[in-house]
Amino acid sequence: xxxxxxxxxxxxxxxxxxxxxxxxxxxxxxxxxxxxxxxxxxxxxxxxxxxxxxxxxxxxxxxxxxxxxxxxxxxxxxxxxxxx
Numbered sequence: 001x002x003x004x005x006x007x008x009x010x011x012x013x014x015x016x017x018x019x020x021x022x023x024x025x026x027x028x029x030x031x032x033x034x035x036x037x038x039x040x041x042x043x044x045x046x047x048x049x050x051x052x053x054x055x056x057x058x059x060x061x062x063x064x065x066x067x068x069x070x071x072x073x074x075x076x077x078x079x080x081x082x083x084x
Contacts, residue, residue, distance in 0.1 A: 012036055020073035027071050056081050
C-alpha cells in the first residue's frame with residue numbers, strides 16, 4: 001500500500017507516535033489500533049507507510065516485534081534522525 005493511499009496520514013503518524021511514546025516506546029497492535037480508531041486489518045498498511053517515512057537510511061526507528069505482537073518505537077533514534 002502506498003503512502004498516498006492512506007488518507008489522514010499526518011494525523012495518524014502523530015497519533016501513532018504519541019501512543020507508542022506514552023507507553024515507553026512499545027505498544028501492542030491492539031492498543032495502537034484503539035488509539036488510532038483503526039481496524040486491525042488496516043494496521044499493517046499503516047505500519048509499512050510509517051516504516052517508509054521514519055526508517056531513514058535503514059535505521060529502525062519503528063519496527064514490529066511479531067513475537068510479542070508489539071510495535072516498537074525507538075524514541076532516541078527518532079530524536080536523532082529528525083533533530084527533535
